[in-house]
Amino acid sequence: MQQLLLLLAFFLAPKAQAGKLIGGHEVKPHSRPYMAFLRIRISDRKRCGGFLVREDFVLTAAHCWGRSITVILGAHNIRKHERTQRVIPVKTAIHHPNYHPKVNDIMLLQLQRKATLTAAVSLLxxxxxxxxxxxxxxxxxxxxxxxxxxxxxxxxxxxxxxxxxxxxxxxxxxxxxxxxxxxxxxxxxxxxxxxxxxxxxxxxxxxxxxxxxxxxxxxxxxxxxxxxxxxxxxxxxxxxxxxxxxxxx
Missing domain, CATH: 2.40.10.10 (Trypsin-like serine proteases)
Known part of the structure; x- marks a missing residue:
C-alpha cells in the first residue's frame, strides 16, 4: 500500500542529511478496522492496502493487481499472527474498464467468502x-x-x-x-x-x-x-x- 512518509530535507545544505524522510504515527491497534492489507503474488514483491466496503468486497487501486491476491483484515502488525486477523483469498479482481496507469486507478476485490464483522473488522x-x-x-x-x-x-x-x-x-x-x-x-x-x-x-x-x-x-x-x-x-x-x-x- 503506498505508505506514509515524508520529505523533510530534500533541499538541504550539502553537509546535511538530504533526503531524510519522516512523518506519520502509529495508530492505536485496530482503531481503523476497515483497513485491509493485500498480499499480492506478482513477479516482484509488492504490497498495497485497501478497505472493506461490504462484507464480501474490498476497494483498492487498480495498479495493485496481481495474479493472486490474499486480503488480511483485522491486522495491526502484519508480521504477527494476531487473533483478530482474518485471512481471505480474493475470488475476483475487477479493475475499472477504462483503467490505464494513473487513470481510473480503482479496483474492487470480491472475496471468496464474506468477512465476519467484529470490533477489529468493519466497513468504511x-x-x-x-x-x-x-x-x-x-x-x-x-x-x-x-x-x-x-x-x-x-x-x-x-x-x-x-x-x-x-x-x-x-x-x-x-x-x-x-x-x-x-x-x-x-x-x-x-x-x-x-x-x-x-x-x-x-x-x-x-x-x-x-x-x-x-x-x-x-x-x-x-x-x-x-x-x-x-x-x-x-x-x-x-x-x-x-x-x-x-x-x-
Whole structure:
C-alpha cells in the first residue's frame, strides 16, 4: 500500500542529511478496522492496502493487481499472527474498464467468502453521489507503506493530509491530473505524505472514504493524487451488484 512518509530535507545544505524522510504515527491497534492489507503474488514483491466496503468486497487501486491476491483484515502488525486477523483469498479482481496507469486507478476485490464483522473488522462508509471534498479539509490516510526510502514497517501508521486546490496538482502534474476523477492532497507544514506500499488505502474525511491512494512524485514529494470515489460510485454499485448475482463456483 503506498505508505506514509515524508520529505523533510530534500533541499538541504550539502553537509546535511538530504533526503531524510519522516512523518506519520502509529495508530492505536485496530482503531481503523476497515483497513485491509493485500498480499499480492506478482513477479516482484509488492504490497498495497485497501478497505472493506461490504462484507464480501474490498476497494483498492487498480495498479495493485496481481495474479493472486490474499486480503488480511483485522491486522495491526502484519508480521504477527494476531487473533483478530482474518485471512481471505480474493475470488475476483475487477479493475475499472477504462483503467490505464494513473487513470481510473480503482479496483474492487470480491472475496471468496464474506468477512465476519467484529470490533477489529468493519466497513468504511462511501460518500453519496456528487459529494465533494473542499480545499482546506483535513483528512487521514493509513497504511503499511515505507516510513522512508529504506525503512519498511509491519505496523499500521497514519498521516493527516489537507485537501488542496486542483490547481496545485494541475501545475505539478499537468495532463496527468483530472479534477473530475482525482483529489489533490498534501501537508505543507509537516511534509507528511503517502509513499510506497500505501497504494489502495482510503483517504478518510469525517469518517467517510473520499479517495483512494494512487500516485505521486518520487520520494514521497507532495502534492499527491487520490482517486475521487464519488466519481466512481455508479461503477462501484453496478459492479458489486453484478458479481453478487453471479453463481458461486
Amino acid at each position: 462508509r462511501l460518500p453519496w453521489r456528487g459529494e465533494q471534498v473542499k480545499p482546506g479539509m483535513v483528512c487521514r490516510v493509513a497504511g503499511w507503506g515505507r516510513l522512508d526510502l529504506k525503512t519498511s514497517t509491519a505496523i499500521l501508521h497514519e498521516v493527516e493530509l489537507e485537501i488542496q486546490q486542483d490547481e496545485q496538482c494541475i501545475s505539478c502534474y499537468r495532463r496527468h491530473y483530472n479534477r473530475a476523477t482525482e483529489i489533490c492532497v498534501r501537508d505543507p507544514e509537516m511534509n507528511q505524505s503517502t509513499f510506497k506500499g500505501d497504494s489502495g488505502g482510503p483517504l478518510v474525511c469525517d469518517n467517510m472514504a473520499q479517495g483512494i491512494v494512487s500516485f505521486g512524485k518520487k520520494y514521497g514529494k507532495t502534492p499527491r493524487i487520490e482517486m475521487k470515489i464519488s466519481s466512481f460510485l455508479p461503477w462501484i454499485e453496478r459492479t458489486m451488484r453484478r458479481f453478487q448475482l453471479q453463481r458461486p463456483d
